Amino acid sequence: MTDVLASKVATPKAVLTGTTADHSEGMSYLESLPRRLVTLYLPLGVILLILLFPFYWMTLTAIKPDEQLLDLDRFNPFWTWTPTFKHIYKLLFETHYPLWLWNTMLVAVASTVLSIIASVLAAYAIVRLRYRGAQWVGGAIFLAYLVPPSILFIPLSTVVFQYGLFDTPFALILTYPTILIPFSTWLLMGYFKTIPFELEECALIDGATRWQILVKIVLPLAIPGLISAFIFCFTLCWNEFIYALTFISSSQHKTVPVAIVNEFVDGDIYRWGSLMAGALVGSLPLVVLYAFFVEHYVSAMTGAVKE
Amino acid sequence: MADAALQRTTLATPAARGVTVWDRLKVNRDWLGFWFMLPAAAILILFLAYPLGLGVWLSFTDARIGRTGAFVGFENYEWLWDDSVFWLSVFNTLLYTGVASVIKFAVGLYLAILLNQSLPFKALLRSIVLIPFIVPTVLSAIAFWWLYDSQFSIISWMLRHVGLIHSNIDFLGDPWNARWSVIFANIWRGVPFVAITLLAGLQTVPPSLYEAATIDGATRWQMFRHITYPLLTPIIAVVMTFSVLFTFTDFQLIWAMTRGGPVNATHLMATLSYQRAIVSGYLGEGAAISTAMIPFLLAAILISWFGLQRRKWQQGEAND
Numbered sequence: 001m002t003d004v005l006a007s008k009v010a011t012p013k014a015v016l017t018g019t020t021a022d023h024s025e026g027m028s029y030l031e032s033l034p035r036r037l038v039t040l041y042l043p044l045g046v047i048l049l050i051l052l053f054p055f056y057w058m059t060l061t062a063i064k065p066d067e068q069l070l071d072l073d074r075f076n077p078f079w080t081w082t083p084t085f086k087h088i089y090k091l092l093f094e095t096h097y098p099l100w101l102w103n104t105m106l107v108a109v110a111s112t113v114l115s116i117i118a119s120v121l122a123a124y125a126i127v128r129l130r131y132r133g134a135q136w137v138g139g140a141i142f143l144a145y146l147v148p149p150s151i152l153f154i155p156l157s158t159v160v161f162q163y164g165l166f167d168t169p170f171a172l173i174l175t176y177p178t179i180l181i182p183f184s185t186w187l188l189m190g191y192f193k194t195i196p197f198e199l200e201e202c203a204l205i206d207g208a209t210r211w212q213i214l215v216k217i218v219l220p221l222a223i224p225g226l227i228s229a230f231i232f233c234f235t236l237c238w239n240e241f242i243y244a245l246t247f248i249s250s251s252q253h254k255t256v257p258v259a260i261v262n263e264f265v266d267g268d269i270y271r272w273g274s275l276m277a278g279a280l281v282g283s284l285p286l287v288v289l290y291a292f293f294v295e296h297y298v299s300a301m302t303g304a305v306k307e
Numbered sequence: 308m309a310d311a312a313l314q315r316t317t318l319a320t321p322a323a324r325g326v327t328v329w330d331r332l333k334v335n336r337d338w339l340g341f342w343f344m345l346p347a348a349a350i351l352i353l354f355l356a357y358p359l360g361l362g363v364w365l366s367f368t369d370a371r372i373g374r375t376g377a378f379v380g381f382e383n384y385e386w387l388w389d390d391s392v393f394w395l396s397v398f399n400t401l402l403y404t405g406v407a408s409v410i411k412f413a414v415g416l417y418l419a420i421l422l423n424q425s426l427p428f429k430a431l432l433r434s435i436v437l438i439p440f441i442v443p444t445v446l447s448a449i450a451f452w453w454l455y456d457s458q459f460s461i462i463s464w465m466l467r468h469v470g471l472i473h474s475n476i477d478f479l480g481d482p483w484n485a486r487w488s489v490i491f492a493n494i495w496r497g498v499p500f501v502a503i504t505l506l507a508g509l510q511t512v513p514p515s516l517y518e519a520a521t522i523d524g525a526t527r528w529q530m531f532r533h534i535t536y537p538l539l540t541p542i543i544a545v546v547m548t549f550s551v552l553f554t555f556t557d558f559q560l561i562w563a564m565t566r567g568g569p570v571n572a573t574h575l576m577a578t579l580s581y582q583r584a585i586v587s588g589y590l591g592e593g594a595a596i597s598t599a600m601i602p603f604l605l606a607a608i609l610i611s612w613f614g615l616q617r618r619k620w621q622q623g624e625a626n627d
Binding site: 159 | 333336337339340341343344345346347348350351353354355356357358359361362365370414417418421422424426432434435436437438439441442443444445446447449450451453454456458459461464495498499500503504507552553555556557558559562563577580581584585590593594597598600601604608
C-alpha cells in the first residue's frame with residue numbers, strides 16, 4: 001500500500017510551487033483570457049473569499065469599538081476607522097488568558113516532545129530493526145491512528161481518575177500522545193525508509209551500535225521529517241478539545257480552546273469583542289508557525305495520506 | 308579428564324573472544340526491537356488499547372461518575388433502542404457525515420483542479436487555502452457562532468440589504484437551519500485538507516496524457532472522467548476515509564456552536580455520549596453510545612480499504 005501510494009503523491013515543495021508537473025503550462029495557450037476569467041479566477045475568488053471571510057470578521061470584531069460592534073446600520077459593518085485594542089488588552093490583563101495560553105503551550109510542547117521521542121524509536125525499530133512481527137506492529141499502529149478520541153474519552157476519564165491524574169496537566173500530556181504517536185510514527189516510518197540503508201551497513205561494519213546509528217546517522221538525515229512531525233503534532237495538541245474538556249475542571253489548568261468556550265460565555269451582549277479577541281490571539285501562534293513552515297505542514301499532511 | 312578439559316575450553320571460549328550473552332543480546336533484533344518499542348507501546352497500551360476495551364466493558368455496566376458499576380448485560384443498549392433522542396442523534400450523525408463528506412469531496416476536488424492550473428502567486432494561494440485547517444477548530448467554530456448570531460449576524464444583514472430576506476435568519480435556533488449551519492461550518496473547515504491532499508495526487512498525473520487526449524479531441528469532462536479520476540482513485544479512497552472518519556466522530560464544532568441544541572436537533576453521537584456520560588454522569592449509557600459508533604467506523608474503513616484493493620488489482624500490481 002505504501003509504495004503504491006508513494007508514487008501517487010507529489011513532494012510537498014511541488015505541491016506548493018507546482019514546479020515538477022505544471023501541466024497547464026504546456027497547453028494554457030489554448031485558453032483565452034475571458035474563458036480563464038470565468039472558469040478559473042471567478043470560482044477560485046469566490047472559494048477563497050468564503051474560506052477567509054470568517055477570519056476577517058474575527059479580526060475586525062476583535063478591534064471594533066463596542067458601539068460599532070452591534071450597530072450594523074449607522075456604521076459600515078465591513079470596516080472600522082477607529083480600531084481599539086480594548087478587547088485584547090482586557091483579555092491579556094483582566095482575565096486568566098495568559099495563563100491558559102501558557103497551559104496550552106506547556107501541554108502541547110511536552111506531549112509533542114514525548115510523542116516524537118517515542119515515535120522515533122518505534123519507527124526506527126519497525127523500519128530498520130525489523131524484529132519479528134514488525135510489520136504487524138506497523139499495521140496495528142496505523143489502526144491506532146484510526147481510533148478517534150470521541151470514543152475513547154469516557155473510558156479514558158475513568159482511567160485518568162484511577163491513575164490520579166485528573167485535573168492536572170499530566171492528564172493531557174500523557175493522553176495526547178495516543179493521538180500523536182500513531183500519526184508521527186507512521187510519518188517517520190516513511191522518512192526512515194527513504195534513508196539509504198547502505199549508510200547503516202557501513203556504520204555497523206565500523207562497529208557502531210544501533211543507538212549510535214540512530215543518533216548520528218538516521219536522525220540528522222531525517223530532520224525535515226522530524227520538523228514536519230513536530231509542528232503537525234504541536235498543531236494537533238493546540239487544536240485538541242474533547243480530552244481537555246473532560247479531564248480538566250479547574251479554571252487555572254484549562255487550555256485556550258476549552259477556556260474560551262466555558263469561561264467567556266456570559267450574558268454580556270458585548271462579549272463578542274473579547275470572544276473574537278480570544279479566538280484571534282489563540283490562533284495567531286499557529287498561523288505564525290504555519291507561515292514559517294508551510295512546506296512541512298503540507299508534507300505532514302500528504303505524508304499521512306500516502307503512507 | 309579429557310572431558311573436563313573439553314568442558315573448560317568450551318566454557319572459556321566465549322570469554323576469550325569477549326562475546327558474552329550481553330553482547331549477543333545487544334545485536335539481537337528482537338531484544339533491541341523490544342526496548343525501542345517500549346515507550347510507544349507503553350503509552351498506546353495504557354491510554355489507548357486498555358481504554359478501548361474498558362469502554363466496551365463500561366457499556367455493559369451501570370457505572371456512574373464516582374461509582375464503579377455492576378454488570379447489567381445489554382440493558383444500556385435496550386434502553387437506547389427505545390430512546391428517540393439516540394435515534395435522532397444517529398440520524399443527525401449520518402446526515403452530517405453524508406452531506407458534509409460529499410460536498411467536501413466535490414468542492415475539494417474542484418478547488419484542487421483550479422489550484423493545479425498555472426496561476427500567478429500560486430504558492431501563496433495554496434498556502435492561504437490551508438489556513439482554515441490550521442486554526443484550531445473551536446476558535447473558528449466560535450467565529451461561525453458569531454457569524455450565525457440570531458440578531459447581529461452579518462450574513463442576515465447582507466441578505467437583507469440585497470433584498471433576499473426581510474427578517475433575520477435564526478441560524479442556530481431552528482432545528483433544520485441549525486443542522487445546515489453546522490454542516491456548512493464543517494465543510495468550510497474540511498475542504499482545505501481534501502483540496503491540498505488531492506492536489507498532491509493531481510500533480511503526479513503525467514501532462515502527456517492530457518496532451519494526447521486534447522489531440523484526440525476529448526472534452527474537458529472526458530479528460531476528467533477518463534484520465535484524472537481513474538489515476539486519482541487511490542488517493543481519493545484514503546483521503547475520503549479520513550474525512551468520513553473525522554466527520555463522523557466530530558465533537559468540538561458542535562459543542563462550541565450549539566451543544567446539541569436546539570431541542571437535540573444537532574446532537575451527534577459523540578456529543579450525545581458526552582452529554583449523557585460526563586454532564587449527566589451516566590458513564591455506562593454514554594459508553595454504550597460510543598461503542599455503537601464502532602460498527603459504523605469499521606464499515607467506513609472497510610469500504611475504503613476494498614476500494615483501494617480493487618484499484619491495485621486493476622493496475623495489475625501484486626498485493627504487499
